[in-house]
Amino acid sequence: MESGGRRLRRLQGSREEAAAYYRGHRVPQRLEEALNALFPQRPADIYGELANYLSKFSKAPVICKLVGRKVLDGVGQPTLEVEIYCRVKNYEKRICSTVMSSHSQIPENALPETTEADEKERNDSVNTAVEWVNESLNTMLRDLKPTEQCKVDKMLGEYFTKKVEEKKETQKQEEAAEAILALTSCTPSATALPGKKKAAKPGKKVAVAERTIPPAEPAESVLCGSLAIGGTSLAIAKAGATISRIPLYLHIALLKGNQDSPKEITLPLPMVTLLNCEKFSPAKLKLVKEVMLIPPVQLSLKQGIERVLDIQKEMMRLLEPPGKAPSPQLADSKKGRAHNTGKKAPVKGKYEILTGTFKSPDEMVDMYVELINKFPFIIALIDPLRKEDRQQWNNICCNLGSKCYLIAEDAATYLSKLKTDQDINLPTCSGVVLKYINQTKVSDLVELTGLLDGQRHITILGSPDGESSDDSLVDLAVGLGARFIKLGGLSRGERVTKYNRLLAIEEELAKNRTLREAHLEFVAFAEESQPEKQLSDVIPPPKQDSLPPQRSQPALQVRSLSAPPPENSTLT
Structure with missing residues (x-):
């Protein structure tokens, strides 16, 4: 038969x-x-x-398993990896994984006990995040489609909110127990008389002639295990892109554009760290943290990176003492710890710009105006003032907004503090540096960058302190339409991997003829703008000729972080 x-x-x-x-x-x-x-x-x-x-008629892939594990980041610190498994045509298949970058606020010169406590807290947070992923999130997200990013992120947000409430309730119970213990053990001699410690010496007066820096805002606490939220959200986005058979940057662009495919995509300009002034400054310069180079928009990204490498080699040669072997990483910095910069620790309400040299907030604005007038190729200042000094942010933007970008990074560390209803809770500025850390979700970045675009801020995607070899940050920056991407120096594998990914995307977009040329445009701020107003209410419409003619064809655009480069350095 x-x-x-x-x-x-x-x-x-x-x-x-x-x-x-x-x-x-x-x-x-x-x-x-x-x-x-x-x-x-x-x-x-x-x-x-x-x-x-x-x-074509088979059932769409769904999530069948999440796996979390503890791995090491680029500086050997523990962090979280999240793997996504989907059921594809009745078979369980590993789709992708993502490794979160860690973030720390502990300065490098911290006391040993502080460092030890930070390492213990980091380990506890990663262990808790692994537990969340393998247990609660694994059960909660099972049978959902990886392409349903908004639905997944909403569930992750609700789960995180529940954990925050549980933590608050636990703290209340602990505080109540401590209060009861204190009441039962206190003695009359231990009770301080009110007002004794605050008594001032007679006849002593406080000088109020100069405006001083407002006190620092309290740091936002990070919930133990919050890495699980950000790691899972990003892993789901990567899985959605893989299932849809499109690059991650295009998947992110579709999420931001409500599924409208962009006809053209502009690559973010890289901010390449050239000089770490905390290591190489001979004059004990307190204000400058890093000097960065931005390739000119007229060059392709590949040409710009090659030019930056040439300048980096020349800087290494100039800064190296005679008779010594060349240092392998000029722009390298020890990451995983926050840097202790002078501008974050003012003395008597003033900024310390050199060891023993202080300037008032008003003097700082005058100094920056003089700096930009003297060095017109400095096109951006990041955190030129403390985030709490909002009045001076307003003044510096009115004076320099049409000449360079004034970027807030410290003020944008935690995304949860940035948005208040439909407003941006920031000092007056040209834009912000966003970092994908802790409980940040992909939907948060999509919503926030859309809001920033609407209020005509520029967005910079920045690499956190403890970097990983995961190059998803680059796809996020491209898909979200960030103006710049801040990856650090052209050294170390976890950074070079991201630069290589950016070069690969440029090649792919050029091949598909969807690469749009980048441009720089500064916008003048209104003279009487107030920090509490929305930026869209105080900025006039942009002008086509707002970019000064002398900057339209630069050999290389120079960007300094917070202040001018060291006096003995030539960066043109």
């Missing part, structure tokens, strides 16, 4: 006979339609074509 497959091959040239044969053998109608569609094409491999055709 002739088999069905042999009969099919024999009747390959006759659509009518094949259809009649399978109707007689009660073949499903969908298979008959597939055969009718395939026979006129006379494919060489009828079974392969049939399988491809019928795969």
Whole structure:
């Protein structure tokens, strides 16, 4: 008796006979339609074509398992990896994974006990995050489609809110227990008389002639285990892109554009760290943290990176003392710890710009105005003032907003503090540096960058302190339409991996003819703008000629972080 497959091959040239044969053998109608569609094409491999055709009708892949584990980041600190497994055509398949970058506020010169406490807290946070992923989140997200990013992020947000409330309740119970213990053990001699410690010496007066820096805002506490939220959200986004068979940057762009595919995409300009002034400053400069180079927009990214590398090699040669072997990483900095910069620790309400040299907030604005007028190729200042000094942010933007970008980074460390309803809770500035850390979700970045775009701020995606080799940050920056990307120096594998990813995306967009040329445009701020107003209310419409003519064709654009470069450095 002739088999069905042999009969099919024999009747390959006759659509009518094949259809009649399978109707007689009660073949499903969908298979008959597939055969009718395939026979006129006379494919060489009828079974392969049939399988491809019928795969269109298979069930969409769904999440079947999440796996969390503790791994090491670029500086050997523990962090979280999240793997996504999906059920694809009835088979469990590993789709992707992501490694979160860690973030620390502990300065490098912290006391040993502080460092030890920070390391313990980091380990506890990662262990808790692994537990969340493998237990609660694994159960909660099972059978959801990885392409449902908004739905997943909403569930992650609700889960995180629940954990925050549980933590608050636990703290209340602990405080109540401590209060009861204190009441039962206190003695009359231990009770301080009110007002004794605050008594001032008679006749002493406080000088109020100069405006001083407002006190520092309290740091936002980070919930132990919050890495699980950010890691899972980003892993789901990568899985959604993989399932949709598109690059992650395009998947992010579709999320931001409500599924409208962008016709053209502009690459973010890289801010490449050239000089770490905390290591190389001979004059004990307290104000400058880093000097960065931004390739000119007229060059391709590949050409710009090559030019930056040439300048970096020359800087290494100039800064190296005679007779010494060249230092391997000029712009490298020890990451995983926050740097202790002078501007974050003012003395008597003033900024310490050099060791023993202080300037008032008003003097700082005058200094920056003089700096930009003297060095017109400095196109951006990041955190030129403390985030609490909002009045001076307003003044510096009014004076320099049309000449360079005034960027807030410290004020944007935690995304949860940035948005208040439909306003941006920031000092007056040109834009912000956003970092994907802790409980940040992909939907948060999509919403926030859309809001920043609407209020005409520029967005910079920045690499956190403890970097990983995961290059998803680059795709996020491209898909979100960030103006700049801040990755550090051209050294170390975890950074170079990201630069290589940016070069690969440029090549892909150029091949698809969807690469749009970047441009720089500064916007003048209104003279009487107030920090509490929305930026869109105080900035006039942009002008086409707002970019000064002398900067339209720079050999290399120079960007300094917080202050001018060291006096003995030539950066042009």
